Amino acid sequence: MFKYIVKRILIALPVLLGITMIDYGIMCLAGNPLEMIAGPRVSMEALENKAILLGLDKPFYIQYLVWLGQLLQGNLGTSMKSYLEVSDMIGSHIGPTLLLMGTSLIVGLAIAVPAGIFSAIHQYKKRDYAVVTLSFVGMSIPGFFLALMLIYLFTVRLGWLPSGGMTTLGTDGGFLDVVLHMIMPVTVLAVSIAGSNIRYVRSAMLEILQSDYLRTAKAKGIGRRRVIFKHALRNALIPIITVIGMQIPTLFGGSIIVEKIFSWPGLGLMTMNAILGRDYPVIMGVCLLSAVVVLAANLITDILYALVDPTISYH
Amino acid sequence: MSNQLIVENLVKYYPIKDGIIPHTIAEIKAVDGVSFSIEEGTTLGLVGESGCGKSTIGRQIVALEKPTSGSIFFEGEDLTQMTASRLQEKRTNLQMVFQDPYSSLNPRKKVFHILADPMIHHHICTKEEAPSRVDELLDMVGLNRSAKDRFPHEFSGGQRQRIGIARALALNPRLIVLDEPVSALDVSIQAQILNLLKNLKAKLGLTYLFIGHGLGAVRYISDRIAVMYMGKIVELADADTLFTHPLHPYTKALRDAAPVPDPTLRDRKSSALTGEVGSAMDIPSGCRFKNRCVHACAGCSAVNMELIEAEPGHFVACPYALRFAETPKSAKGGAEHV
Amino acid sequence: MLKLKPVNIPSSPADTYNRQILRRFLKHRLAVVSLIFLGLIVLLAILAPVIAPYDPNRITGGFSQAPSYEHWLGTDQSGRDVLSRLLYGTRISLLVGFMATLISTVIGVILGLLSGYFGGWLDMVIMRITDMVMSFPYILLVLVAAAIFEPGLVNIILILGFVDWPGVARLVRGNVLALRETNFVKSAEVAGMPKGYILFSEILPNTVAPILVYATSVFALSILDEAALSYLGMGVTLPTASLGNMLNGAESITILTSKPWLWIPAGSLIILLALSINFIGDALRDAADPTSTK
Numbered sequence: 001m002f003k004y005i006v007k008r009i010l011i012a013l014p015v016l017l018g019i020t021m022i023d024y025g026i027m028c029l030a031g032n033p034l035e036m037i038a039g040p041r042v043s044m045e046a047l048e049n050k051a052i053l054l055g056l057d058k059p060f061y062i063q064y065l066v067w068l069g070q071l072l073q074g075n076l077g078t079s080m081k082s083y084l085e086v087s088d089m090i091g092s093h094i095g096p097t098l099l100l101m102g103t104s105l106i107v108g109l110a111i112a113v114p115a116g117i118f119s120a121i122h123q124y125k126k127r128d129y130a131v132v133t134l135s136f137v138g139m140s141i142p143g144f145f146l147a148l149m150l151i152y153l154f155t156v157r158l159g160w161l162p163s164g165g166m167t168t169l170g171t172d173g174g175f176l177d178v179v180l181h182m183i184m185p186v187t188v189l190a191v192s193i194a195g196s197n198i199r200y201v202r203s204a205m206l207e208i209l210q211s212d213y214l215r216t217a218k219a220k221g222i223g224r225r226r227v228i229f230k231h232a233l234r235n236a237l238i239p240i241i242t243v244i245g246m247q248i249p250t251l252f253g254g255s256i257i258v259e260k261i262f263s264w265p266g267l268g269l270m271t272m273n274a275i276l277g278r279d280y281p282v283i284m285g286v287c288l289l290s291a292v293v294v295l296a297a298n299l300i301t302d303i304l305y306a307l308v309d310p311t312i313s314y315h
Numbered sequence: 316m317s318n319q320l321i322v323e324n325l326v327k328y329y330p331i332k333d334g335i336i337p338h339t340i341a342e343i344k345a346v347d348g349v350s351f352s353i354e355e356g357t358t359l360g361l362v363g364e365s366g367c368g369k370s371t372i373g374r375q376i377v378a379l380e381k382p383t384s385g386s387i388f389f390e391g392e393d394l395t396q397m398t399a400s401r402l403q404e405k406r407t408n409l410q411m412v413f414q415d416p417y418s419s420l421n422p423r424k425k426v427f428h429i430l431a432d433p434m435i436h437h438h439i440c441t442k443e444e445a446p447s448r449v450d451e452l453l454d455m456v457g458l459n460r461s462a463k464d465r466f467p468h469e470f471s472g473g474q475r476q477r478i479g480i481a482r483a484l485a486l487n488p489r490l491i492v493l494d495e496p497v498s499a500l501d502v503s504i505q506a507q508i509l510n511l512l513k514n515l516k517a518k519l520g521l522t523y524l525f526i527g528h529g530l531g532a533v534r535y536i537s538d539r540i541a542v543m544y545m546g547k548i549v550e551l552a553d554a555d556t557l558f559t560h561p562l563h564p565y566t567k568a569l570r571d572a573a574p575v576p577d578p579t580l581r582d583r584k585s586s587a588l589t590g591e592v593g594s595a596m597d598i599p600s601g602c603r604f605k606n607r608c609v610h611a612c613a614g615c616s617a618v619n620m621e622l623i624e625a626e627p628g629h630f631v632a633c634p635y636a637l638r639f640a641e642t643p644k645s646a647k648g649g650a651e652h653v
Numbered sequence: 654m655l656k657l658k659p660v661n662i663p664s665s666p667a668d669t670y671n672r673q674i675l676r677r678f679l680k681h682r683l684a685v686v687s688l689i690f691l692g693l694i695v696l697l698a699i700l701a702p703v704i705a706p707y708d709p710n711r712i713t714g715g716f717s718q719a720p721s722y723e724h725w726l727g728t729d730q731s732g733r734d735v736l737s738r739l740l741y742g743t744r745i746s747l748l749v750g751f752m753a754t755l756i757s758t759v760i761g762v763i764l765g766l767l768s769g770y771f772g773g774w775l776d777m778v779i780m781r782i783t784d785m786v787m788s789f790p791y792i793l794l795v796l797v798a799a800a801i802f803e804p805g806l807v808n809i810i811l812i813l814g815f816v817d818w819p820g821v822a823r824l825v826r827g828n829v830l831a832l833r834e835t836n837f838v839k840s841a842e843v844a845g846m847p848k849g850y851i852l853f854s855e856i857l858p859n860t861v862a863p864i865l866v867y868a869t870s871v872f873a874l875s876i877l878d879e880a881a882l883s884y885l886g887m888g889v890t891l892p893t894a895s896l897g898n899m900l901n902g903a904e905s906i907t908i909l910t911s912k913p914w915l916w917i918p919a920g921s922l923i924i925l926l927a928l929s930i931n932f933i934g935d936a937l938r939d940a941a942d943p944t945s946t947k
Contacts, residue, residue: 018785030801133683136935140927142877144884145900145920156910253792257881271793275800275887283797291788298788377843403845411843419836423858432854433844479840486844 005303012299019291020071023284024064030280076288077281079274086285089270096166097266100259101251104186105244108193113240115194116201120209131198138195143188143254147261150184164263185262189254196250197243204239238305245301249294319355319522320376320490324348325385327371344598345371347546348385350622353490353539358516358523360537360554362530362569368546369526373492376524377411378402389490407437410483414495416475420467426453426478427463434485452481457511473504480511490522497532509536530569534558542566545603547620552629562625562636564608602633610635674862677940684936687929694926698744707734709741710892720914727914729899739918742894746926749810749889750876756814758868761821766852768822769829780826783819791816795878799887809888813875824867828860862941869934873927880923896923 070077076086119131155163162168166181208214259268267286274282327346330339346368353359361369374380376387378394387394389409397405413419420429430452431445440448450460456477467475476496483491493512497505513536516523527533533540534554541551542565550563561567599606601616608615614635622630625637679685697704707713712732720727727735768779786794798812832838833856841851876896882888883897891898899919908915 015781015784015788018781019788022785022789026797026801136928136931137924140873140877140931141924142880142884142927144881145923148900148916148920152910249787249790253790256790256792256796257885260885272796272885275796278800283800287789287793287797290790290793291785294788294790295784379839379842406843406845409843411840413836413840415836419840421837421855421859424855432850433841433846436844436846436850482840482844 004306008299008302012295016292016295019295020068020288021064023288023291024067026287027280027284030278030283071288076285079279079282081274081277081279081282086281089282090267090285090289093265093267093270095266096264097255097259097268100182100185100189100264100266101255103182104189104193104255105247105251107186108190108197108247109240109244111190111194112197112243113201116198117205119198119202120205123206123209132202135195135198138191138198140195141191143192144257144261146191147184147188147258150187151261154184166265181262181264185258185264188258189251192250192254193247197247200243201240208235241304242301245297248297249290252290252294317355318352319390320524321352321386321388322372322376323350323386323388325350325372325375325387326383327368327375327380328383344546346375346382347598349543349546349548351541351548351551353522353524355489355522356516356520357538358525358536360533360540361524361526361543362528362533362540363543365528367543369528369543370494373411373494373524373526376490377409377492378406379411407433407486408489409492410486410488410490411492411494412476412479412483412496415499416472416479417499419479420475420482422467424466425463426465426467429467429478430463430482430485433482437486439486448485452485455484455515456481471504472500473508476500476504476508477511480508480515484515484519488521490524493523493525495527496525498527498529505532512536530558542569545598547603547632548622548630549604549620549632550630551622556626556629560629562629562631563604563633564610564636565604568607568609604633674937674940678936681932681936681939684932687932690925691929691933694743694922695747697740698747701737701740701744705734705737705740707737709733709737709894727912729915735899735914735918738894738899739896739922742896742899742919743922743926745806745889745893746876746879746896746923749806749813749879749895750872752810753813753817753875753879754868754872756810757817757871758821758864760815761818762825762857762864764818765822765825766829766857769826770833770848770852770856776826779822783822786816787819792878792881795882796885796887799882804882804887804890806889806893809879809882813878817871817875821864821867821871824863825860828863829856832856832859862937866934866938866941869930869937873930873934876923876930877927896926 074087076090078085079089082089115131115135119128122128151163154161161183162181163184164181167174167177168181255264255266256268256272258264259266260272263269271283271286273279274286325346326344326348328342328344331341331343332338333340349368349372351359361372363369371380375382376389376394382395385395389405392405394402394405394409427446427449430449431440434440434448435442435445446463449463453460453462458474458477458481462470462474462478467478470478479496496512497508500508509532512523515521523536525533525536534557537554539552540554540557541548542557542563543549544565550557550561550566552560552562557566558570561570602608602618602620605611605615605618612635618632618634620632622632623634623636625631710733713728713734715728716730716732718728718732729735729738764779764783768776794816795812798816799809802808802812838851838855841855846855879888879895880897880900883895884900886898886901889895889898891901896919900916
């Protein structure tokens, strides 16, 4: 087991290195990354000195290594717009995003898992088709359009919910206020999570329901309810772990657009503003961070999977 | 007649890798020093339990796998030393019929293309000649000519195996490796396919390596038979001699394990196998069969399993074999019914 | 899945593999309806120059006029005919979706075939690159690319196409790994057939069905992504109409509440297109693999 974990980490390392190379490569397409790290306020007369100082006269791979060295010390560069350290900006925006993503993940799975199981138990009945068809609808609605419709309904027509921000301006928020602000963005993200995962949960459950050991359990006369909840569900949880792992990149991406529309003061909004303002150091910092998070999430999923599933071989 | 195929000291080890930086921690000795030869126009049967390495030998002869060491001489040329281009040219002479007739035909290809594509590629016939050549092949294996416009899934197992045989014949091979060609078929179909193979051999002067685990089919089609156990040949003799007068205890056990349709013989002394085949990763020293052998003795640990010519043309890998050999007469009754 | 009531289509003994798939596909009513709908929309999009009542980029009426006899779906904020823009926009959105899917599928299939068939270091390198690309959140990568390269029709096709191949590559690689061990591939090797023949004539035809199924989901996703990007002003740029950029103005509350013709037609068309493509894909998956429970 320990060997397996070490091996997975060793495979992830070159991928991580590759991610930094892609990140650096994209920055080179956009401008000079070393200049971005040094800050945009470069005076003309200091340019030459700076170029030598930054190693811009050195070959490409040396420049990459200099940048990588800076990166390892936590220097992600400085924003071209606000002149703030990118790492500080990320630090101050990550809280609301984690709150939004975490809640959406929980709500989304709370819909997808029971719905998928319900669908599998009633396979090929009207109820099954209804759930699956609904999941397709959830998959096919663009997030931004659902957001617009929610705003139209709950803010414009009914006036129940605030359309943007995390707290009401002029107040210090409070728990209930934040919850009200969260309802619509969480709904949009949760619908897309539920939509794409109901069928996954359903097929995982079906596979287990059709397995021989469950048939044996049924044949022994154990009640249907007990078969499903005691034997099947426990085994269905294994593939569901993977689902959670797979959601991280989707959530990260989805939150960019959702945060933009609902003015949610998180990483997504910050990223979107950086993208619209071509603030490359910020964009690259976020890219790198999200790629590392996704990589770590995959790694953890794999390890969890191996821990839960005794049949996985560690070779 | 000359030896068409000579296999010398063939060895195939599969490494088992493990560790953070993968390295070989053990080896599966699938084939461990096997030598035999097949005369042109004859059939050598290769029998043994599953996992004994017989199929691995077949795959190495048709160059699907590279031997760890050893040589395979086909018509005087060593296949293992050939350049890739020479091998591509030469390998049409060595064809194979696979065990499972369902997975051995591409489900997306019509029979015509399955048979014609290789012939056209190797310039055995032109595109224009292909239809008549395909008809000829279908006639040969006893299928209706209309079969060529159909897909494999429209045929039964026996018919598919006929297509598989036609595909092997398409390239005018001189030697065909038959890898358990009938063991996936119904018993009633098995005999038809075996007869077809026998007739084709006589008609086309083919040489066969027939791999099987059912002794009955192997005896029916083979001129000589080699018995394998854990990567080694333990006995090699004429088909009849091997049945009437087996020398190795393992051969006897295999023969006696075959069902006997004659009730009067039911009380014959059984030397059926007990115990399990050992792991190919963890091979016992000395004679590999000693743990299951009814005649095992202290000396067995020192046996190196080299084939000894106990009688003219009859090789056995057990130095004690002659000591407890059955006389030909006592076993004859049982063997005739196998 | 989603077969409401089985339609009885008799099977003949000479049923080919493709006909079997078709027969099973036709059992899915919703998918058949979707296919007809999609076919109709594609036809309308192709015929846009013939049937559109106005030039989509010309001002032909007042600003934001409600639907009328002259303008069935009204006019937009600049006074252009919404119906004409909808027809041309559908054309552009379908084109972007189709081309992006084509590019990513071709890249994915080639890399997957190479990776699966040749294995070894080539497989290692291709799979690690796939891991890397997959580590970046898809939308983020697309947005960043759209920020670096000027937005526009060709660029958005290229961006979507070059970002979405890893899934196909993994799928094809898995299939090739399984097919490589089949006896019909082994027998082609024994017959001395060249590698190109084995890859393209033996292996590829047997992996077409799953690729096609996967491609439909990529197609639906590409249409949704184009819409989101164009909505944000980073995709297809005005004056060229696309379903996404027609929703540009929908953020404003007056449009949302009192000018529904400016957002309902384009919005519902996006949803219906994605939905019908997803239904078709699901029926295809079911038809190509009768044992599938998905």
